Amino acid sequence: MTTSDEFELHTLAGPFAMDAVTAEERANFVAHLDDCLQCRDDVREMREATARLGIAAAVRPRPELREQTIRAALRTSQLAPEILGEPAAVAEPAPAADDGPAPAEAKGSVLRQLAGRVRPNKTLAMITLAAAALIIGVAGGYGLVANDVSRQLHHAQTQDHAIDTVLGAPDAVIMTSQVSTGGNATVVMSHRLHSLVFSAHGLAALPGGRAYELWLMGPSGERPAGMLKPDPGGMAGPAVVSGLAPGDMIGLTIEPAKGAPQPTSALIVVIGPHR
């Protein structure tokens, strides 16, 4: 027996296949798809047709976008395959089966490279760094330095884990935008985790006394979200920003080196949910 509501949903297959529905209708229809084999078949077939409507409009992208996009991808973590009973956070991909390039580098997200470098030698690195710090500490007469180093190391590892978690979140959305003063920014945002990961490359070097500052910007106003310190090559992040509220965007400004409580200059990039 088909209720009129179900019939209403059923007739949404056409509009749904072309995204000609509101967010609410989309959600209702997706739920309906679970119980409606016919609808799933209909949508699948109609989407093969709409895909060709899209392809018929193909244009050639500017050649320079190719390397830019591929480079950005290689810096981005991938979602692990969904395996029943396994948490999705197991992020190590299986080795490539065939003749592909050496997977270790090919896969090379910054995160994985970082993880590969830090984790296996963690203990050794801790000892080495702590020893070095102790020597410096003793020489300089400060006993606290060793502690600082181990705290920093711990911080780096916690940060890594936070980044992996956001990138692996089921609702994570990736967005990129140009920075008006030079460079590109990429954001992976998870509202479920109230967090985002910000990274940028090609950022312009700033004169002394100035620094990049991140802002969360939403209905409740701007909140400082941390200073961003690019390396000499203009790469910055990945940095985790937490405290993300619904409707928030992330913005970047150039501020005095020690940061400002409110933005004092124009935004050079704004990235956020478009709703």
Next chain:
Amino acid sequence: MSDGGSTSGGSDRNLFGAARPAVPGRRGLDELLPAVAIGDQRAYEAVYDQASGWVLGVVRKVLRDPAQAEEVMQEVLLEIWRTASRFDPAQGTGVSWVMTMAHRRAVDRVRSERSHTTREIRAATATVDYDEVIEAVEASLDRERVQRCLTSLTELQRECVGLAYYSGYTYREVAELLGVPGGTVKTRMRDGLIRLRDCLGVA
């Protein structure tokens, strides 16, 4: 450096790559996406070469703003890299997976734009520059085929499909624009797509 194979847009492929026998030695999206899912860089480059022009095309058609379209195209390509493990051949071809993602993104963006103040800017740039439309013989043959199939639809079906797919309107908005009841628009969209599918011989 445009030797057809390494630039993009599938200029040396027909539009129906997944539905026709594959060119020998060239892997289609259905085969490439699982390789991308495990981080195969070469497979990803091949996906970029095949799909970036398709993605940019549909996004640009919907957004009508070339600069924004490039941004969204890159987002979609990154999303393909990031979520390739979620591609499920049982639910459709790789072509359909990629194009669904691209269209969804473009539509989400254009709807948020419509509610923002950038409307005027978009109006100023509303003429899409078709100089860059891929002109390879095969691609244009396939484009002609889509055009021909579109003309096999009734006028109302064609308008409903065009306003929804190429302009990103919801079926209710389409109903308002055309002065036709919403229920009629829904069924015309469905009938139109089914006729299109039969004419194109896909799926």
